[in-house]
Amino acid sequence: MDMSVTFGDDAVADEASEAVRGLAEASVPQALSSGDPTLWGPEAEEEARVRLGWLGLPTTSRELLPEIAKLVERARAENLEHVVLAGMGGSSLAPEVICASSDVPLTVLDTTDPGQVRRALDDRLDRTILVVSSKSGSTVETDSHRRIYEKAFRDAGIDPADRIVVVTDPGSPLEQSAIEAGYTVILADPNVGGRYSALTAFGLVPSALAGADIAALLDQAAEVLPSLAGDQDNPGLELGAAIGAAAVAGRDKLLLDDSLSGINGLPDWTEQLVAESTGKQGKGILPVVGTDPTDGGDELVAGIDTEAGVQIDGPLGAQFLVWEYATAVAGRLLGINPFDQPNVAESKENTARILRDAGDGPLPTGAPALVDGPVEVYGTLPEHVKDLSGVLTFLLEDIPERGYLAILAFLDREAAFDVPVPEDASFEEITDVWAAHDAATLQGLLSIRTDRPVTFGWGPRYLHSTGQYHKGGPQNGVFLQITGVVENDLEVPGKSFTLGRLQLAQALGDLDAFGKRGRPAVRLHLTDREAGVRHLLAAAREV
Incomplete structure (x- = not known):
């Protein structure tokens, strides 16, 4: 596995090395890889206990592949070539990166702007398959998109049950209503939070329908997974130590640079993962996407396959898992719960x-x-x-x-x-x-x-x-x-x-x-x- 974290800044390297030693002495890599929910303190333990399923996704998500393959085969047979994803945050950002990096078309509706939604509605409705993704099943934007498309399909003489696929958690209100409507329903792992869900059904279903090789993503993640249990050559530990220690030292603005990467749009996904996981209790790491460094004393530049203060090289599936691991590690260093979103x-x-x-x-x-x-x-x-x-x-x-x-x-x-x-x-x-x-x-x-x-x-x-x-x-x-x-x-x-x-x-x-x-x-x-x-x-x- 060609997955690595290297340092182009000696001060960042020294801080990260010191943080890695402290984490290793506390057996954090072993505890995290085994799913220990006590790593973030007693107040976070209850939440963490049901939010660490992402560690096993390279294996557990393979169980979804046959079901997804049948769905893709059916869509191809019916010439449903326009794949529209209605989802917000963790339900849309990963598929957007996967499809952009795979150069396959996916229309993402993570908006309430009428013009943007109308543009999608007017594009090949007769060949559209809609993926409605919502972990909670009650996301107002996604519920609105579903209602609008149901009416559009019916007005066009199309049975919505033939065109709508629902991805949600077991027991959500959307699961029951979708079953009653006759929609295809694929359930995601309930022990994975939305922003950690890139390798769950939320990331895999729309990406596969659009034409991405999702098995390859799981292979890439599976290859890096064993290294995340150790103290040495652990890219997730090194990255988490770097961004967490930098934030503790005052460099809490994380500039994300992918200018030389073949992966398209990963900073947008990372932005949600890091900002929503760490921004609480008056603390946090602010990802900055789309601008050049200002050489401010509170900045750390992270490069995706690009030279920077900390450089992260590797394929997309591995990047997903390593960034998730690193964010959990940074949360420990910051003293916050990386799995809740209280505000x-x-x-x-x-x-x-x-x-x-x-x-x-x-x-x-x-x-x-x-x-x-x-x-x-x-x-x-x-x-x-x-x-x-x-x-x-x-x-x-x-x-x-x-x-x-x-x-x-x-x-x-x-x-x-x-x-x-x-x-x-x-x-x-x-x-x-x-x-x-x-x-x-x-x-x-x-x-x-x-x-x-x-x-x-x-x-x-x-x-x-x-x-x-x-x-x-x-x-x-x-x-x-x-x-x-x-x-x-x-x-x-x-x-x-x-x-x-x-x-x-x-x-x-x-x-x-x-x-x-x-x-x-x-x-x-x-x-x-x-x-x-x-x-x-x-x-x-x-x-």
Whole structure:
């Protein structure tokens, strides 16, 4: 197995080596590999006892392969070539990485944006197979997607039972309702938390339907598994010691670089795993994806098959398992429970309350503090701030020492690809057009204007990822939220809200959570989405 962790920074190597010695003296590698739930203290023991099933997945998940193979064979026979995955967080991030790295197509719905959902609905519905993935069985976004697709299938004269596959935990409310509806149901291991579920049915079912070789992933993980029980040449121990010791020493911003890797998108999966596992009790490791290092004293650069302070080389299946092991080790070093997510429910509850209290009336958006072209600005601003560039400058200047800026966009993350490009445009010209219409471009523009980390997340996707860190981790974040007008909304059958109304309520619910913590937070509302993004990017260039 060509799986290794190496160090390009002597200080990081020394800290990691010292931490490895301490962990080895405490017999942590042996205890973790045997599933000892006491490693994170008495308060975490009950949770850990039912959350360590991921250690055995390279073996236990093989039992799923014949069932999944039959499902794939049936889909191929029926020419169901458009695979759509409705899932959030741990139910969608791993399949997205697997399929991108395998170069097989998968449409992921981890959004409440009506435009993004409509685009999927309009794409080969007659050849679509929908995978509905939810561990709890009650995820509001995924439940909404299921309801919308059920209606779309019926309206097209298609029996939903022929097109919907459900992946959930045994005993979830989704399992029973799916059985009653006649859907194919594949059960996942209930002793694995969502963010550790890459090698469970949640990761394997949609990936196999899309055409990925899931047996190879399990082979890769199985090959590295024996090394995780030892004190020497244990990549999971070395990585966990490196990121955990660095965080304890103050380098708690983990910059993830995969620029030279053939694995596509692993940092997005790692972001959820590390942020949601460690961001609690005022502690945590903040993964930063998509920006260059600033040489700040609180940064550690981790490279996926890429030279860095700590470099992690190896195939995807092994990477999944090693990062999960490392995150558990880092949790021990930080003194937190890496398996719970105590603050995730807060924004969900805020969203439900906002929808309930508003009834049929407008949502409580308040009045804008200022309007700059197609952008309304909501929040508390200094009197001297008069335009959008001033807002961005204010937020950058408000980032505290050791803090960060998080950009959170409740928009259609694929909208930029709809912008027309000249027929004879080169690839570079096409990507320039896309970037000029993509809200994610804001991250790079603001990153070069500060020496603090700038993160970017699509909402509500980030609520199931970095959302736990924002609320439970160190309270040094500054938040820039972006919402947009909805011109072509989608009804959610059987519910009192539309998809667009849910999207806005989710944004407002998270803003409430920031407000309760006294964190600086501003919401930009685009009254014209395309023009608003262009205007916002132009304002960022003026900062």
